[in-house]
Amino acid sequence: MRIQVAINDGVLAVEVGGKSISLDPKRDSHSDFTFVSHAHTDHLSLGKKKRNGSRKILASEATAVIANSRGHDLETPIATPEEYDLVDTGHILGSRGFLIPDELFYTGDISIRDRAFLKGVRPPKAKNLIVESTFARPEYVFPSLEQCIHETNELISKMYSRGIPLILMGYPLGKAQLLTEFFRHWDPLIVHESVHEMNSVYRQLGVPLKEGMSFSQARERGMFQRGVPWIMISPFMSRGAEFVKTMKSCCNAVTVGFTGWATRARFGQVMGLDYAIPLSDHCDCNELLEIVRHCNPEKVYTIHGFADYLAMRLRSLGYEAEALMWQNKRKGESPRQIRKKPVSKNQSLIDSYFN
Numbered sequence: 249m250r251i252q253v254a255i256n257d258g259v260l261a262v263e264v265g266g267k268s269i270s271l272d273p274k275r276d277s278h279s280d281f282t283f284v285s286h287a288h289t290d291h292l293s294l295g296k297k298k299r300n301g302s303r304k305i306l307a308s309e310a311t312a313v314i315a316n317s318r319g320h321d322l323e324t325p326i327a328t329p330e331e332y333d334l335v336d337t338g339h340i341l342g343s344r345g346f347l348i349p350d351e352l353f354y355t356g357d358i359s360i361r362d363r364a365f366l367k368g369v370r371p372p373k374a375k376n377l378i379v380e381s382t383f384a385r386p387e388y389v390f391p392s393l394e395q396c397i398h399e400t401n402e403l404i405s406k407m408y409s410r411g412i413p414l415i416l417m418g419y420p421l422g423k424a425q426l427l428t429e430f431f432r433h434w435d436p437l438i439v440h441e442s443v444h445e446m447n448s449v450y451r452q453l454g455v456p457l458k459e460g461m462s463f464s465q466a467r468e469r470g471m472f473q474r475g476v477p478w479i480m481i482s483p484f485m486s487r488g489a490e491f492v493k494t495m496k497s498c499c500n501a502v503t504v505g506f507t508g509w510a511t512r513a514r515f516g517q518v519m520g521l522d523y524a525i526p527l528s529d530h531c532d533c534n535e536l537l538e539i540v541r542h543c544n545p546e547k548v549y550t551i552h553g554f555a556d557y558l559a560m561r562l563r564s565l566g567y568e569a570e571a572l573m574w575q576n577k578r579k580g581e582s583p584r585q586i587r588k589k590p591v592s593k594n595q596s597l598i599d600s601y602f603n
């Protein structure tokens with residue numbers, strides 16, 4: 249089967265059997281099908297208005313529900329044609345990879361670790377693999393999930409004994425729901441309003457997350473005073489954010505950020521976090537290689553993050569590998585590096601890392 253994979257006009261698309269499928273396009277394209285791997289903003293087209301409804305969307309129902317709850321107006325996915333398959337990728341609720349059995353597998357964002365209600369994937373075999381490369385560099389080796397949870401529980405316990413509350417920060421879709429689940433046994437559990445909304449979408453989709461107390465309920469109950477410990481699940485905010493400043497001055501709260509980027513030494517310090525835990529919804533560099541081994545492809549395409557690096561590493565291991573690059577790429581930089589320039593404020597640096 250002849251398969252063509254390319255980025256044209258900023259849209260990654262695969263052509264096969266006379267049909268074209270665009271993969272996580274950021275803009276409308278003229279392909280026969282549009283595949284949306286999951287509901288993170290960097291994988292959805294930016295338009296918020298309803299289009300003429302002519303796109304044929306391939307996605308999980310959960311992705312459509314979550315995307316629409318975030319204001320994206322994603323059309324209802326069609327039934328997946330029988331020559332294709334959508335494979336759970338364990339990244340966030342509803343995340344899928346695109347599979348043409350034996351021929352092509354596109355990972356979208358992927359994790360092979362079991363995490364609470366998310367099951368890590370065992371990637372399928374395919375002759376062509378398009379694999380994300382977010383954490384492909386060798387410095388990104390994540391500790392076990394158990395270790396991350398254990399370390400956090402110890403920290404919470406230590407702070408509680410001193411009457412100090414903690415703000416546990418993560419991306420509001422995906423990470424925040426896992427944090428709500430991992431640390432549900434701590435009381436009181438407060439959830440920031442944006443997390444509260446997404447948690448209730450997860451509950452509608454069948455994930456029995458603890459309800460917790462919303463930020464406004466907690467405020468009404470007078471929880472925000474010195475000496476009263478609690479944990480709050482919140483989106484990432486820098487030390488300079490008004491909210492964090494208020495929580496620090498009223499209650500002495502400490503901040504803990506959860507992201508794979510925390511593998512880097514001094515990451516927490518640079519980001520203005522008190523603590524940083526390398527808990528990720530992506531694969532680390534070894535797990536990405538494991539995916540390639542399992543998939544056993546004849547050709548690998550790498551995309552996102554350290555795509556150049558991963559392609560080079562795979563070639564040194566004997567694979568035919570090519571980095572797929574967006575047109576605005578400058579030599580030697582990943583799209584992520586380009587996006588984060590110029591960095592004027594800590595918050596924009598944080599946004600560039602946690603999207």
Ligand SMILES: [Zn+2]
Nearest residue numbers: 286288339357
């Ligand atoms: Zn994602």
Ligand SMILES: [Zn+2]
Nearest residue numbers: 288290291357
């Ligand atoms: Zn992504």
